[in-house]
Amino acid sequence: MNEPIINVEQLYFSYASEEGGEQIPALAGVSLSIEKGSFVAMIGPNGSGKSTLAKCLNALLLPGSGTVHVFGMDTREDALVWDIRKSVGMVFQNPDNQLVSSIVEDDVAFGPENLGVEPAEIRKRVDAALASVDMYEHRQKGPHLLSGGQKQRVAIAGVLAMESQCIVLDEPTAMLDPSGRKEVMDIIHRLHADGKTIVLITHFMEEAAQADRIISMERGKIVFDGTPRQLFSQEDNGHNLDMPFAVQLAAKLRSRGLDIPKQAITDQELVEYLCASK
Amino acid sequence: MRIEVKGLTHVYSEGMPFETVALEDVNFVLEPGSFTGLIGHTGSGKSTLIQHLNGLLRPMEGAVIVDGVNIADKSDAARALRRKIGLVFQYPEHQLFEETVLKDVCFGPKNLGCTQDECEERALHALSLVGLDGKAFQDRSPFGLSGGEKRRVAIAGVLAMEPDVLILDEPTAGLDPAGHRSILDMVRQIKRERDLSILLVTHNMDDVARLADHVLVMQSGRLVMEGTPLEIFSEDAKLQTLGLSLPQATRLMNMLAERGCDVRTDILTLQEAEEEIVRAFI
Numbered sequence: 001m002n003e004p005i006i007n008v009e010q011l012y013f014s015y016a017s018e019e020g021g022e023q024i025p026a027l028a029g030v031s032l033s034i035e036k037g038s039f040v041a042m043i044g045p046n047g048s049g050k051s052t053l054a055k056c057l058n059a060l061l062l063p064g065s066g067t068v069h070v071f072g073m074d075t076r077e078d079a080l081v082w083d084i085r086k087s088v089g090m091v092f093q094n095p096d097n098q099l100v101s102s103i104v105e106d107d108v109a110f111g112p113e114n115l116g117v118e119p120a121e122i123r124k125r126v127d128a129a130l131a132s133v134d135m136y137e138h139r140q141k142g143p144h145l146l147s148g149g150q151k152q153r154v155a156i157a158g159v160l161a162m163e164s165q166c167i168v169l170d171e172p173t174a175m176l177d178p179s180g181r182k183e184v185m186d187i188i189h190r191l192h193a194d195g196k197t198i199v200l201i202t203h204f205m206e207e208a209a210q211a212d213r214i215i216s217m218e219r220g221k222i223v224f225d226g227t228p229r230q231l232f233s234q235e236d237n238g239h240n241l242d243m244p245f246a247v248q249l250a251a252k253l254r255s256r257g258l259d260i261p262k263q264a265i266t267d268q269e270l271v272e273y274l275c276a277s278k
Numbered sequence: 279m280r281i282e283v284k285g286l287t288h289v290y291s292e293g294m295p296f297e298t299v300a301l302e303d304v305n306f307v308l309e310p311g312s313f314t315g316l317i318g319h320t321g322s323g324k325s326t327l328i329q330h331l332n333g334l335l336r337p338m339e340g341a342v343i344v345d346g347v348n349i350a351d352k353s354d355a356a357r358a359l360r361r362k363i364g365l366v367f368q369y370p371e372h373q374l375f376e377e378t379v380l381k382d383v384c385f386g387p388k389n390l391g392c393t394q395d396e397c398e399e400r401a402l403h404a405l406s407l408v409g410l411d412g413k414a415f416q417d418r419s420p421f422g423l424s425g426g427e428k429r430r431v432a433i434a435g436v437l438a439m440e441p442d443v444l445i446l447d448e449p450t451a452g453l454d455p456a457g458h459r460s461i462l463d464m465v466r467q468i469k470r471e472r473d474l475s476i477l478l479v480t481h482n483m484d485d486v487a488r489l490a491d492h493v494l495v496m497q498s499g500r501l502v503m504e505g506t507p508l509e510i511f512s513e514d515a516k517l518q519t520l521g522l523s524l525p526q527a528t529r530l531m532n533m534l535a536e537r538g539c540d541v542r543t544d545i546l547t548l549q550e551a552e553e554e555i556v557r558a559f560i
Contacts, residue, residue: 046425046454093452147320174452177320177481179521203454242455245526245548252552258559267526271533274559278539 004033005166005197006057006088011066013052026052028220029066034166039188039198041208041228044217050201053217054168057199058088071165086115089159093171095151104146104154105130105139111162122161129160132194133187149180153187166197174203185210205244209265233262246270279362279442279475281308281331285340288326288499292338300326302499303340308443308475315486315507316479318496319521324479325368327496328445331477332363361390364441368448370432371425379405379423379431380416386439397438404438405431407468409460426457430464437468444468445477450485462489487511487525487546495520508544527551 013027027049034040042050055061056068059075068075070084089111092098101107108126117125130136133153143151152172159167169188173181185207192198200211208214209228216224216231224231232247243251246267250260259277264270288301301323308314318324329335330342333349333356341348344359367373376382383401392400402412408430415423420431429449436444446465450458462485469476480486486493486507493510495503497520503510511517511528524532531545531554541558545551 045456171452178523179319205455245530249527249530249548249551249555252548253555256552256556256560258556267530267533271530271537274534274555275537275539277559 002035002037005036005071006032006034007067007069008032008053008056009067009069011053011056011068012064013049013056013061014064015052025064025220027056027064030217030220030222031066032215032222032225034197034199036165037192037195037197038213039192039211040200040213040215041211042199042201042215042217043203043205043208044223047219048217049220050217051170052220054090054170054199054201057166057168058090059084060090082115086162087164088166088168089162089164091152091155091159091167091169091172093174095148095155095175098155098158099143099151102142103139104135104141104143107143107154108139108157108161111158115162125161125163126157129157130154132160132190133157147180148176149183152176152180152184156184156187156191160191164196166199167191168199168201170201171203172200173207181207205242209244229263229265232265279359280310280345281363281443282343283307283327283331283340284343286327286330286337286342287339288323288330288335289338290326299499301330304496304499304501306494306501306504308477309492310442311473311475312492313469313476313490314478314492314494315490316477316494316496317481317483317486317522322496323499324496325447326499328365328447328477328479331443331445332365333360334365361439362442364436364439364444366433366436366444366446366449368451370436370449371420371428373435374420374428374432377419378417379410379420380412382420382431383434383438386435390439400438400440401434404434407437407464407471408434409464409467410434426453426460429453429461433464437472441474443475443477445479447479448481449478450480450482465489483511483523483525484527484547487528495522507546511546512544 009031011027011030012025014023014025030053044050059081062076071087073080073084075084099107100110105126108129109122112122112125130139133156135153135157173184188198202208214228214231215222232243244265247265250264250270253260260273264273283304283306286301286304290298290300316324330337336350347355347359349356349360374382380401383404384397387397387400405412405415410430420428450461490507493505493507494501511524514524514532525546527545527547527550531541531543531551534541535543542554545554
C-alpha cells in the first residue's frame, strides 16, 4: 500500500445561498485519503458534491469545517496555495472554458510561466507534456482548430507541464463524442501507468469501472468506497446509479435461472461464463 | 409534416483558406410521425444539416421541401412552415434569458403573434409536457433552476411554438444517468401526446436502438448509411470504419457468436438480449 498524498477529514462545505434560504451543505462530513499512484473514480448524481470535493482538493474552495491536506500541506494556509495547486492539477468539463491562449504550446506554457520556471525549462516541459498527450504535432495550432478531445488533451498537457503529481479531472469526457472520450481515457490510463495519481469524476459507469477504486457520493456524503468489482457485484446496491450493461444483463439472466456469478461485471467476463456454462 | 431533403450542399468559408465542405449532396425524407436517429462522428455535418431543416441556413445547392413547399422561399407559406419545425440546440439552457420561467417560455409564441393569454396558455401546457409543474415554476428565475430543469424549460420554449417536427441536438449531453433517462422518457411522452415527428442527433447508440424507427448516418458531410436500426447495426465493420460503435446489447451478442455460440445477433436492447440468451442457453 502506498502512502496517502491527500487526506480529507470531516470536510463540510456549504455554498452561500443567494435568496437567503436555508443553506444546504454540498459536503456533509467527508473523510477519505488517496494514495500515491492510485486511480480513483468519483461517481454520483448531479448535485451530490463531487465537483465541490474536487475543488477542495486544490484549494479552489476552502473547507467550511474539517481539513484537507495535500502532500502534508493544509489547504487553509494561504502561503501554501501555489504549492498545493502545483501538486494537484485540475481539468474541467468544458474544453472551451479552460484554454487561455491562441496557440496550443503557449497555453501549455501558461502554468509553468506563472510558477516562474526558467524559459529553457519551460520549453522542455511543454514539448514533453504535448508529446505525452500525442499533441506535439499540433503545438502551433490555434485551439479553435482542434476537436473537443484534442482540446481536453491540451488541457491535460497544461497540468503535466506544471509537473503535478496528482491530476483531478472533473467529467473531462462529458462533452466529447465517443472517439474523443476514448482518446482522453487512453491518455488518463497512460498517465496512471506512468505513476501519476488520478482522480476522475464521471457519469459514465464504463469509465468508472476502469479505475482501481470507486467513491460514490450522494447528498454530500460518501455512500460507497471500494473496488469496481465490489460495487458492481452488489445486487441491489441501494445507490442511485446505472450499472454497466453486463451487470444489468447478468442480473436479469440470474433471475431467469442462469447460473452466472456476481463477479462477472464486464462484457468479456459475462461472455466467458456463458460460454463455459454451455 | 413530411420533410424532403434534396441534393443539399453547404460549404463554410467558401473561397477562403479554411474552406470546408460541410454537406455534400445529402438526400433523405423524414416521414410524418417518424422517430429518426441522426448519428455520425463530430464534424460529420449533423449540426449543419439540422440548421437547414428549419431555414436557419440556406442551402448553397439543393433544397429542403416541406409538404411540397421549398422552405427557403420568401413566401408566407414557407415562413409559416419554418415555424412548425422546432429546433432544440445542444445545451439549450444557455439560451435562457428572461426573468421568469413563464416569460422565457412565452418568448416563442409571442414572436408568432399570439395574444398574452394564448402565450401563457401555451407556455403552461408546454411546461406540463416537459414534466414541470407550471404553477410552481412560472414565477421562478430560470437561472435558479437545476441543470436538468433548465434544459426542460428551454425545450418547453420550443414546444410552446407547437411544432409539427421536433429536432433535438444531443439533448442529454452532460446530464447524469438519471437526467439522461428522464429527458428521453419525456421526448417519447411528447411524441405520443403531440403526435409529432422527431429527429434526434446523438452519440448514444443505445438510445438510437431503443427509440428510433429510422437511422441516418453521416460521414464527412455525406449521408453514408440509411435504414432501420436493425439494418444499420448489423453492419458492424462498416460502422467501425466510420468511428461509430454498436449498441451494447448487439456488441455482446456479436461476442457470443464469435465464440461459437448459436445465438442471433439481430438484437438491439437489453430485453432482447435477455430473451435470446435464455432461449439459447436454457
